[in-house]
Amino acid sequence: MRRLIFISFLSLIFSQVAQATWQKINDVDYVWGPFKIYNISLFSETGQYIENMRPLMLTLKYAKPVDGRDFAISLARSWSNLGITLKDQDDVVDRLRKILPNIKKDDVLSYIALDDKGYFVLNDTVIPEEFNKEFSDAVVSIWLDPRVEIGRKLIQQKEQDKTFVVNTPQVVNSTEKNEQSVDNLESKTSEKTNENVSKDSVPENTEKPIDKKEETQDDSEIEIIPASDPIPEKAQPAI
Incomplete structure (x- = not known):
């Protein structure tokens, strides 16, 4: 009976918050190695962020499946890295491991932080557990x-729909610079070869292998290898 009352109360709170006008501040892709794990968006009622403001909402749209228990453990690791220790933290993490479902690709997991409490929402379903202010602040800090x-x-604040992607290399500028270097070096090599041919009287069968060797050396020096850093396909710049 108590659980039913709590769920009804939580649903009432969620309906009130869901009807609030959430405005996106920004979103960022979280990339680990060659993999995009999720895109995280930050929302507030004003579309602006002030430190320690409430309410706010963090929304993670997953590009990869994640085990709910692993998500709970990752929260604890993040707190450790930030020097955060919760009261009865082991019990809190164990509680999370039990209530958080597995996350599938394209699932959306949100955390809504109010003034004195917070809760998770998976897609359009409220996870029926309420968390205190200490926990809520710790989640937001991650x-x-x-x-x-x-x-x-x-x-x-988001500008011109620009999404920040972690560790995106500057491919365009690098390529343009390398192309200029290739053109300059090829021009110098051609001039040098023509000058040698005009000055030296070398038998035809001897001249050919020398030119081939020189061309091979030049090719190895000017060979351009594209950047190997991972870039999500949709974020690749046009070259």
């Missing part, structure tokens, strides 16, 4: 702590 790179980008 992504909004100023020491975290992804947090520094999230709190910047």
Whole structure:
């Protein structure tokens, strides 16, 4: 009976918050190695971020499946990295491992932080557990702590629908510079070869292998290898 009352109360809170006008501040892709794990968006009622403001909502859209128990453990590891220790933390993590379902590709997991409490929402379903202010602040810190790179980008107001992607190399400028170097070197090599041919009287059968060797050496020096850093296909710049 108590659980039913709590679920009804939580549903009432969620309906009120869901009807709030959430405005996106920014979103960032979280990329690990060659894999995009999720895209995280930060929302507030005003579309702006002020430190420690409430309410706010963090929304993660997953590009890869994640085990619910692993997600709970990853929260604890993030707290450890930030120097955060919750009261009865082991019990809290164990509680999370039991209530968090497995996350599939394209699932959306949100955390809504209110003034004195918070809760998770998977897609359109409220996970029937309420968390206190200490836990809520700790969850928000994982992504909004100023020491975290992804947090520094999230709190910047979004401009012209630009999505920040972690570790995207500057491919365009590098390619243009290398193309210029290739053209200059090929021009110099051609001039040098013509000058040698005009000055030296070398038998025809001897001249050919020398030119071939020189061309091989030049090719190895000017060979351009594209950057191997991973770039999501949709974020690749046009070259």
